[in-house]
Amino acid sequence: MELTLANVMGLVRQTFADPRGAAQVVLRLPMPLQARWAAVALMAVLSAVLMHLMSGLMPPAVGPDGQVLPAISPFFWAGMVGFGMVMTALLAFVVGRWRGGRGELADSVILVAWLQFIQLLIVVVQLVVLVALPVLAPIVEVGAVLIFLWLLVNFVAEMHGFRSLGMVFLGIVLTFVLAVFGMTILLMLIGVAP
Structure with a gap:
């Protein structure tokens, strides 16, 4: 599949x-x-930009003492989104293989990147x-949360060849x-308070 705008929009609809x-198309x-x-890195950066724009439209966060809290840095957003995407890709691969799936790490990575692209479109909405x-x-x-879960379940099921969406969920x-x-537990062990 060529990455033209028409093809990408067609894949979004699919x-x-x-x-x-759609997962089959992305995997190929x-x-x-x-x-x-x-x-994945590009989606993390684009997500950070959009989250920063979105936070600019919201009223500033106020702490318990009434002071306005500083805005969250786009670099922090990019790191958090990137970490979440990497963990999602690794867990989808490792746990799926442990349960008898056939997916590869490369499959998991590209599906998570595509899922984040869809999430970006939803953030624009x-x-x-x-x-x-x-x-x-x-x-x-x-x-948006329900759509994310529905797509993640279907993508993981397709990547690993699982039939039961309920069991994947x-x-x-x-x-x-x-x-x-x-x-x-890890954060508590290294001294970070919850």
């Missing part, structure tokens, strides 16, 4: 209409692993709603809970 079919992209990791109809912003935010939820628990 992602919402037929996520597993002739990109080496380094290029796939570069796509959120920005428009935030400006035009702020009362609907929470509904769009909940919808359960596996993702359990993996997320265990990962958060493990990170919390």
